[in-house]
Amino acid sequence: MGWTRWTPSPGRSSRREPCLDTSPPDPQLSALYQELILDHYxxxxxxGTLEQATHAVSLNNPLCGDEIDLQLRVDGDIIKEVRFIGRGCSISQAAASMMTQLVKDKSILQALALADRMSAMMQGDEGAARDKTLGELRALAGVSKFPVRIKCALLPWNALTDAVKS
Incomplete structure (x- = not known):
């Protein structure tokens, strides 16, 4: 199943299954949810909402119900402002928070290159996991060990890619 567009609606989320497992964490899962991820979550x-956005997209992950509404203000080819509204697990929301910090004041090409590196890291590329250009996002490298969580971490990046290509 792929990504689907969604229209934010007031009230309850359309989530079917939460991405966040509420069972007692094992040591491997505990490493996944390190303090930096929880802080961003x-x-x-x-x-929040961005006034005068030049690009906007809404995506959701139908497998677990993560949702993101991403708004950008691009001037020339530079991402000057970025905001998001989202609901979902700690991974998707932390990834969105980290992404917004990382792509601000970057060119569209730089942002797309970061999206490619993030995707490579989620596919287990150890070089990408050590790539300092990913900054705090490297804390999410452990997600690659949990295939059902990869789409959670990539949701904001897919939204960014869709937004800048529209």
């Missing part, structure tokens, strides 16, 4: 950066 609890205190997301750049969350």
């Amino acid at each position: 609890r205190r997301p950066r750049n969350k």
